[in-house]
Amino acid sequence: MTEAVKDRVIRVPVELGERSYEIRIGHNLLPSVGPAAAELGARKVAVVTDANVAALHLDTLRRSLAEAGVGISEIVLPPGEATKSFRHLEEVCAKLLEARIERGDLVVALGGGVIGDLAGFAAAILRRGVRVLQVPTSLLAQVDSSVGGKTGINMRAGKNLIGAFHQPSLVLADSSVLDTLSPREFRAGYAEVVKYGLLGDADFFDTLERDWENVFLGGTARMSAIATGCAAKAAIVARDETETGERALLNLGHTFGHALEAAVDYDGTRLVHGEGVAIGMAAAFRFSAELGHCSTGDAERVESHLRAVGLPTRVSEIPGEIGSAAHLLDLMGQDKKVKAGKLTFILVRGIGQSFIAGDVPPESVLAFLENWVRR
Amino acid sequence: MTEAVKDRVIRVPVELGERSYEIRIGHNLLPSVGPAAAELGARKVAVVTDANVAALHLDTLRRSLAEAGVGISEIVLPPGEATKSFRHLEEVCAKLLEARIERGDLVVALGGGVIGDLAGFAAAILRRGVRVLQVPTSLLAQVDSSVGGKTGINMRAGKNLIGAFHQPSLVLADSSVLDTLSPREFRAGYAEVVKYGLLGDADFFDTLERDWENVFLGGTARMSAIATGCAAKAAIVARDETETGERALLNLGHTFGHALEAAVDYDGTRLVHGEGVAIGMAAAFRFSAELGHCSTGDAERVESHLRAVGLPTRVSEIPGEIGSAAHLLDLMGQDKKVKAGKLTFILVRGIGQSFIAGDVPPESVLAFLENWVRR
Structure with a gap:
């Protein structure tokens, strides 16, 4: 150094x-x-x-x-x-x-x-x-x-x-x-780093795709990645401190992720938060693609990068039983991101282009989950 | 009605x-x-x-x-x-x-x-x-x-x-x-009504001295007294929501009062909050008089009104043992109103003229308490 x-x-x-x-x-x-x-x-x-x-x-x-x-x-x-x-x-x-x-x-x-x-x-x-x-x-x-x-x-x-x-x-x-940190814990945190690229900064995601090995190694690449993540979060928080709007974008991958964490009863041997977020971000891209908001190619590119660093992208990678799609949906309903019975999801139009969908009908989530939990 | x-x-x-x-x-x-x-x-x-x-x-x-x-x-x-x-x-x-x-x-x-x-x-x-x-x-x-x-x-x-x-x-x-409400509970609440007169509104205290029986009976006198109290509190809170200054005036009688409540282990059969505040306000006036901030006459007038409505003004009116002056001082030290080891008290220059004394040395409180707990 x-x-x-x-x-x-x-x-x-x-x-x-x-x-x-x-x-x-x-x-x-x-x-x-x-x-x-x-x-x-x-x-x-x-x-x-x-x-x-x-x-x-x-x-x-x-x-x-x-x-x-x-x-x-x-x-x-x-x-x-x-x-x-x-x-x-x-x-x-x-x-x-x-x-x-x-x-x-x-x-x-x-x-x-x-x-x-x-x-x-x-x-x-x-x-x-x-x-x-x-x-x-x-x-x-x-x-x-x-x-x-x-x-x-x-x-x-x-x-x-x-x-x-x-x-x-x-x-x-x-x-x-x-x-x-253990490699697993570092990777889990890295999922949140990737999130900042996916939600609003396509260039940052490009950089991570190219340079992730240096971020894992330490030194200036790591410091820069942390600073870029912090700056992205700071900017959003400054505009919306108490999450009445835009701050919800930071929940990209988290509605699915939290439900998975709840489904394993927060057992960190099976799933840690960042892994839930990684699977959740993959799900958010797949769900967005199914709804016609973004291309399947973007969803595949996201999964490919997450896999490259060793993060999970599918429910089947979690050891043990997760439960039914209906059970996961119920767990999402208890999330804070609920308003008048409708689910709020962070969806994407592409890499770096997230948006808040405040009126996702539970039925369309259920239909998505039915297939997705089996992948 | x-x-x-x-x-x-x-x-x-x-x-x-x-x-x-x-x-x-x-x-x-x-x-x-x-x-x-x-x-x-x-x-x-x-x-x-x-x-x-x-x-x-x-x-x-x-x-x-x-x-x-x-x-x-x-x-x-x-x-x-x-x-x-x-x-x-x-x-x-x-x-x-x-x-x-x-x-x-x-x-x-x-x-x-x-x-x-x-x-x-x-x-x-x-x-x-x-x-x-x-x-x-x-x-x-x-x-x-x-x-x-x-x-x-x-x-x-x-x-x-x-x-x-x-x-x-x-x-x-x-x-x-x-x-x-039971008469005891109503009286206890009335102590907080009196507080607004004592801390900043001498005219309101005059009115209460004259008209307290109608406040106890109900009707417009009661509604007015509640509204005057609420308006006084609202004005102070509007100027200092999170108690960085003036809002502390609302604690008149409360540093002593809270210590007494703690001393009886919050046993409401022995002392309820409003009674603690009544004794505490009497103490704040006596302490202020001893320190030369206000007249003994004002302290006596306050005690006299509190006694007239049936509120306690002395530690000896609390059933059972209260403990030593040193113990009470220790209980005050755990109160939120502590800054860098000095005690903050709300003292008075007279009825309706309270002020924040932020640097009361524990020794002078102890000296006051030694006599006061025996009264």
Whole structure:
């Protein structure tokens, strides 16, 4: 790795008026958590993390915060999607109160999407809102969940059904910590990177098709891809913070994906979020093609790239039984993207040309699913 | 009761930009819940209430909603402060999801402060925010908790420590339902009415001193007092929605009051919220007088009015042991009104002249409490 990569920090602003903040993407950024907390005026922080991430990175944060003269409490949770529950939310809230985290202090969410969503939500409701510094350690969290202020937990009825909009005060995305991810986890996050190309940036998708191996390797290609994803998300969030319109485009692949995750009961050994999104994006293109909105060629090109990096594109790739098309449709009905009984889907006119279809009749989804679940 | 009273509805606007709404105060307003829900475009509502209120008023709401063609689900909780817990929050959220309450639907909070705070909070976090119609049935809820968007639950560490700002879409305050309250509960709510006079409106306090018996009897005096209280709160909330400044004035009497409630472990047989506030307001005036901010005469006048209506003004009026001054101070430290280790108190320069003292040293509070808890 060259010095240029080591020292380069890409700054992506998220423009939200008085809730504006910055995403910093760079190599070896974890040691800057202490100075960043001090810069934000925090006397003490509570670091919320999981046992896996704690083993890898908590020492670095401890040292950095100590050197910056910032006090620290630590809340270490079990890893895994099951942690995004009411029970752990209550636990985190109680421990933040024990640590006497006040409005001027800071919650530091150190981990992947589960930790970011849970700790962000706890910060949103602690004393009706304390500040949160997101330090995402998975690719998925860096390009998606840590940016934009969506926080929440899962319910039996579906993912993220309980939550809040709570913007972070700063996001520090250390691209070098991604070297500690398993290949499967990196790939799953990469699905969200691809999403930004598919939903609105055909050139970016072209680049990824050509250059994905370098993104997987690390260095500047990876930093650039993360920054491009963050910038795309930041622009959409700035125009529609609370998802009354355009922000829904970010759900490309997610209505199908969430239903699949619910169908496996959020069992990460069978399907992780990014894999659900990959299958969901493939489905969104196939469904769009069947409805005559986009070409079959585009749908095939999408599937081909996802397969090239090792992501699943078909329901049959998920181990075990998934259930009937009707069951999946029912799970979609519990998704937040429902309005007056009609389903809202993100469909496409081609690569980089997504749109919100707010009035998809359940029957046409069912007809599509009947064939698709058998593929 | 005259026709004029029966037909009169006082409308108090709460000006909050796109979150603006109206408080309607009138006699026999419960039957207007159905038309109001239809007016807000809801196809279905979930009514959250407690068993006591359900027995008295749920039938009226059912009829009104059915006549307006609005669907209804019912969530009936146990009465009492203990219901403002994580456990019941989870229960309400799960039941709202079961009822498939979506973003276009409506949560109706039918009850006192506990129900309003809990149902309002559940609405705030359900699918990251659905609308709520507040139908407060206690005086306290009508003049205070249903207005201004503060929602939340209690934790072992203190009251309302977990919550959200979530403005209702409408508040319907039926002044005639207050006839079903026990005298103790009505008096407790009246403490919050008095608060508006004490914190910023000396004329209103004069009126209450003269006319309180008519407020207790009902009719126009009661409607006016509720409207004056709501208008005072609405004006403050409009200027400072999320309590970064002036809104803290509404906490007059509450720092002491919350500590007392915590000290009795929220046992409503010993102390209800309004009684804590009454004792707390008496304490705020005494403390202000000791610090030389206001006259002892004003402190005595406040105590005298509170005693006249049957409200407590001293710790010794609470049955059982309260604990030491140091213990109470510790309970205050867990209150949200803490910044960098200093206590924030609402103090007074006289009746109607409150101010925020953001830097009260814990030692001077302790010195005051040492004497005061023995009175």
